[in-house]
Amino acid sequence: MKAWLRSNRVGLVAVAILLPATVGITFANEWTAYFGQRPSIPVDVAPGDEGAFAATRWAVEKTERIPATSTEGDEIGLPAGSELVVVSVRVTPGELDSNGESPRCLLDLEELDGGTMTRGWGDALSEPISFDTADGAESICTASNTEPYLLETIFVVPADAGDELALAVTVVGELPEYLRLRL
Amino acid sequence: MTRTTMNWRHVANGAGLVVILVIAGLVAHSTPSIAEKQAPIAVRGELGEPVAGRNILATVDAVRVARSVEASNGWAGGTAGVWVVVDVSVEARVDGLDPTLGYARLRVGETTFSASTRPGDGSIAERGMTVGIAWTGPLMFELPLDVVSSPAAANAELQLALDSDPRVDSLLVIPVDLRALDVDESIETDRPVWGAR
Numbered sequence: 001m002k003a004w005l006r007s008n009r010v011g012l013v014a015v016a017i018l019l020p021a022t023v024g025i026t027f028a029n030e031w032t033a034y035f036g037q038r039p040s041i042p043v044d045v046a047p048g049d050e051g052a053f054a055a056t057r058w059a060v061e062k063t064e065r066i067p068a069t070s071t072e073g074d075e076i077g078l079p080a081g082s083e084l085v086v087v088s089v090r091v092t093p094g095e096l097d098s099n100g101e102s103p104r105c106l107l108d109l110e111e112l113d114g115g116t117m118t119r120g121w122g123d124a125l126s127e128p129i130s131f132d133t134a135d136g137a138e139s140i141c142t143a144s145n146t147e148p149y150l151l152e153t154i155f156v157v158p159a160d161a162g163d164e165l166a167l168a169v170t171v172v173g174e175l176p177e178y179l180r181l182r183l
Numbered sequence: 184m185t186r187t188t189m190n191w192r193h194v195a196n197g198a199g200l201v202v203i204l205v206i207a208g209l210v211a212h213s214t215p216s217i218a219e220k221q222a223p224i225a226v227r228g229e230l231g232e233p234v235a236g237r238n239i240l241a242t243v244d245a246v247r248v249a250r251s252v253e254a255s256n257g258w259a260g261g262t263a264g265v266w267v268v269v270d271v272s273v274e275a276r277v278d279g280l281d282p283t284l285g286y287a288r289l290r291v292g293e294t295t296f297s298a299s300t301r302p303g304d305g306s307i308a309e310r311g312m313t314v315g316i317a318w319t320g321p322l323m324f325e326l327p328l329d330v331v332s333s334p335a336a337a338n339a340e341l342q343l344a345l346d347s348d349p350r351v352d353s354l355l356v357i358p359v360d361l362r363a364l365d366v367d368e369s370i371e372t373d374r375p376v377w378g379a380r
Contacts, residue, residue, distance in 0.1 A: 082316050
């Protein structure tokens with residue numbers, strides 16, 4: 001047996017190295033492709049700070065939580081046991097693309113626990129509530145806006161949503177990175 | 184090396200080859216197919232109890248059967264068969280990026296019936312879901328009368344999942360004994376409600 005091991009040692013060492021390497025490279029390729037196509041690397045911006053992302057500057061101006069139990073929440077028609085989170089962001093487009101447009105984006109709200117996302121919500125623009133966006137504010141990233149503008153977005157969350165919240169700004173061309181504005 | 188030793192080595196090599204072939208056959212036979220690898224992950228529950236999957240939480244409150252249904256939005260569904268009306272409360276749990284109640288089916292034997300979208304907003308079929316905030320309302324399934332009275336109806340299953348394709352995600356499965364239910368002449372359903380009950 002010892003003689004067999006000795007005479008085949010080169011091949012055995014090659015198998016011991018190449019087999020795990022092949023498995024590792026295959027897994028790495030699959031996971032890299034998976035995470036590369038979705039917002040998986042947050043670029044964090046502390047509350048009150050301005051973030052630079054997608055050749056644009058983003059700064060949260062105001063965050064408001066309106067409970068369903070309040071008079072305003074009742075007027076808006078919030079569902080029982082919920083709150084409306086209103087986030088106002090000052091967007092300052094910088095370098096425009098070849099069509100002269102600022103970046104389009106997707107906006108989501110993340111609930112975090114020690115920096116790790118626990119739950120997420122898409123915007124509530126199509127939900128059955130009556131909320132009027134502030135005068136002059138946009139409710140979505142508007143590519144034709146090449147001058148600084150105010151973006152006001154809304155989310156309906158359960159009343160037990162935590163205080164560690166962040167607005168996630170996803171620009172397709174920047175994936176897998178996305179901007180995470182802490183609120 | 185003697186001739187006897189050579190013969191034993193050949194026998195050992197042959198036996199080793201057979202063992203490897205048997206192991207390869209077992210591995211090939213037991214390897215899951217693509218359909219099995221991508222199959223929904225069934226989470227079984229009971230009527231009246233909350234059932235939780237990865238990104239869906241549901242409670243089935245009641246199941247009724249009737250020859251006709253009138254939804255809260257005024258839609259009236261007559262049928263040559265019967266309507267199975269399921270009163271249910273559903274919410275998303277983790278990921279709220281545009282999930283819908285896109286998979287609501289009633290399986291009786293080998294036949295599966297999708298929740299009707301004909302009642303429109305009188306039903307919660309294909310309704311957008313929110314994380315942590317439930318939609319409570321009816322789902323309506325149109326079935327032939329003989330299916331509801333068939334032996335398989337005693338072991339019917341309500342299947343719920345977010346989005347229209349439940350593969351590699353949770354599929355809630357709640358058993359329902361349709362044969363034990365009386366067939367009402369008509370049912371009026373409640374208006375779907377968004378929010379805590």
